Amino acid sequence: MKKYDKLVKNAVGRMVPEEINGKTVVPYMGVGKYIPTGNKYAPPIPSCANYPADGNKMLNSLKDALIACGLKDGMTISTHHHFRNGDLIANQIFDIAHELGIKNLMWFPSASFPCHEPLIKYLEDGTIHHIEGSMNGVLGKFCSEGKMQGLGVLRSHGGRYQSVQDGDVVIDIAVIAAPTADPFGNANGVNGPTACGPLGFALADSQYAHKVIVVTDNLVPFPCVPWQIHGNHVDYVVLLDKIGLSEKIISGTTEITKSPDRLMIAEMTARFCDEAGIIKDGFSFQAGAGGTALSIGIYFSQICRDRKIKARFLRGGSNKYPVAMLEEGLVEYILDGQTFDLEGVRSMRENPNHLATSPFTSYNYHGKGNFASMIDVVILGATEVDVNFNANVVSHSDGYLLHGIGGWQNCLFGKCTILPIPLFRDRMPVIRDEVTTICGPGELIDVIVTERGIAINPLRTDLIEKLKNSSLPIKTIEELQAEAEKICGGKPVNPKLGEEIVAAIKWVDGTVIDVVRRVIPEKE
């Protein structure tokens, strides 16, 4: 948490600092406006002379490995979140650091979950200085209330890769939990008793961290195949009893929605895509793992089946629904960044067309293009949307930072971005004059689908033209806002926030698009 003397207004009108956690940052300049001029991060050159010729990099314990990596005060330690709420490694790392009396570490997870609640004590005692990474749930609440020493920095999956590639974040030690690995450090997430899917979130860490530890509970003789993580990047390998609970990788609901309102939203979204001419042979889409998104996938499947067409590819976290489409032949490829159930893991292991991707291939904005912008339609969620189509995905209307960005910002670059959202939640309108936190600029958000109507971004005159004779309830966003306010009895109340900044939201190019301010709890 920090009270800044000076803030500057960025291109979406938010006041943001020019320095965060001791590093200079660039305020958001607009989509595609910030062009980097520097060079990528260059990690130290290693030499085979310093690694065992027989390829055996095994050490006896995670503690031994952390010590061998030179763990010391102020270092940045990274982990990945492919086990989601079933991660068993991050807590162990900081238990060891605490035992060794290490202080002021920066934890750089690709995301944190409620299972990481035990780390609050280390944030309190100074073992961990601050977290840069998504803070889902309790750690987000802790940060929101201003209890973290440094500022939280939230990045999209692509932004995290960008930050490591560009040297915005230098990882001292990466600890990569791998469901299968060999003694050389080649590793994958698709085989073994705790298989969790791809390991792409750890790719940047493996490539750029100064020291890399692979921990596994399924050691195989060289070569571990496939090797999504290259042993050539790995310093040490540790065999543990269990590295994660793969049954906890499940995200969102795993069943299509039964709510009549949400089913209606799903159907309207699918119809919209169809009337907009998006659903045709060879199209591509990405949908999330929520009940509404799953239902949209079901509609898409039915359209493909009826018309005997197929999608070229489907991107995203996979679960049993995309897998069913692949196995029925309704989609040619799944390009998968994380699996949301064990059926997704099985498919990735068995189907050669179910491919492991990474934030580098799919999302990194500081690449020579990425996959995200090639997708015909992406269907995403949001906690709030404003009348300029700016959207929030990290904080609630009470100001609490409770969600990560995930791939959300990166996906906004799809050819058509649709947010199917309820018009209100807990009698609080979801469409506001201004969102609590801007995570994505309105110019990239094309369509809002609610149970009472669909708003098309005025910038998308092409879509407005295509839908002009539609029987779908096309409205302006102001009309939707007015309806919501009428039903809820007025505009949403603003959260009670302090002046202090507790977290920053990075845009895909590393610039600062917004900040999160301290929530003043009810009792204060």
Place this chain on the structure above:
Amino acid sequence: MKKYDKLVKNAVGRMVPEEINGKTVVPYMGVGKYIPTGNKYAPPIPSCANYPADGNKMLNSLKDALIACGLKDGMTISTHHHFRNGDLIANQIFDIAHELGIKNLMWFPSASFPCHEPLIKYLEDGTIHHIEGSMNGVLGKFCSEGKMQGLGVLRSHGGRYQSVQDGDVVIDIAVIAAPTADPFGNANGVNGPTACGPLGFALADSQYAHKVIVVTDNLVPFPCVPWQIHGNHVDYVVLLDKIGLSEKIISGTTEITKSPDRLMIAEMTARFCDEAGIIKDGFSFQAGAGGTALSIGIYFSQICRDRKIKARFLRGGSNKYPVAMLEEGLVEYILDGQTFDLEGVRSMRENPNHLATSPFTSYNYHGKGNFASMIDVVILGATEVDVNFNANVVSHSDGYLLHGIGGWQNCLFGKCTILPIPLFRDRMPVIRDEVTTICGPGELIDVIVTERGIAINPLRTDLIEKLKNSSLPIKTIEELQAEAEKICGGKPVNPKLGEEIVAAIKWVDGTVIDVVRRVIPEKE
């Protein structure tokens, strides 16, 4: 070609310069003695803002692409040699450069072949300043006679990756011929009418070059799967009629040897490995593509079949013989860096355990280990060996530089390195007091197998002990040398060389292990 005023003696006693082609270089210091202290090369940070959002990077011609890449005087242009003598791209690049009046280019192929003879005119007219890369045949002769403006620099496959990773060579424009690609630049070598196998030799180029052009004759819709080359590294894609002659990827002979001497050498090598205890369940090996090496593979197969054991993996360029072992179940994995026939290409496409590797995974000495040092036994060739087991693989005894290093230096790090060689060639002893060019230090070469006996490096007391009661003709290298000299009527004559240095041989760590001096042709 250059006449140096000052040379220094390196750790194998060769006089080498401390500057080559305008860059400071380090003389060879011994195996594992040079420890790099710097950081890897950091290419400029690109931005998706500068690439088409729809992922379509197509341009109409190679010329357009080279111009778009800003081709200008003095640049370094790289190509790969997966088509070997069937490459159709490199000549086109320099035809275009010549047409545009560009001068002083450095060509940085992973290897060059006789098909590149047309480039001699560009070396003569200054379009190409010099070549850093293996020069097989005519270009090697041209260089040997001192006709190239700069010094040739020869690197192993791993050394080439190292040089690019470490910034010893900065590639301005990489042109990657890909048998299959999509408009985004994702590419592979296993599919399409000109499939040639893996594209690993172009990996470093794709990762580190400032500009990357993919040329293909088989364009597929996104996603091109597998994507051994990531489109995220690619600037432009060009569709051509034909990029290479895949039937010309054949290397060495494709049949086992029929020569009685060579068959004897092959059998002795296999017996040696067996008596040394190397051939056991789960062992690994790498053999070349020559007739002798193939025959050794046949013996290994028979031993595996008889004893019902299998090899864990086989590394190397593959052809129909390793593929037969894989498909018979005698080996679990082929880790393949280049395919030497179309049967290898087919297997790579069809067999999930026939894996594409790269100089990064297999050979890069400036990684955190590599695959090469884990191999139980490697069987390699040599043009000459000296009494200290130092070996030459690039030049002939007449001084002509006619071969590339390939993966040869990298493979020397295997647990047991065996050179099966004839005792003499053209009545010239192969074992000499000193080799013409040192490519590999004797301490890494364990065994010499000739038709008249086997010499074990005195450093390998373990092997000497294991073979002490063998019925194999174990001799000292001096005994073998004496036998050869007796048969040939004396020591080999030394080549007639000038003072000028025409090429340098890099060791796997980027240091200079030897130089090649100008050959004075017969007529001079």
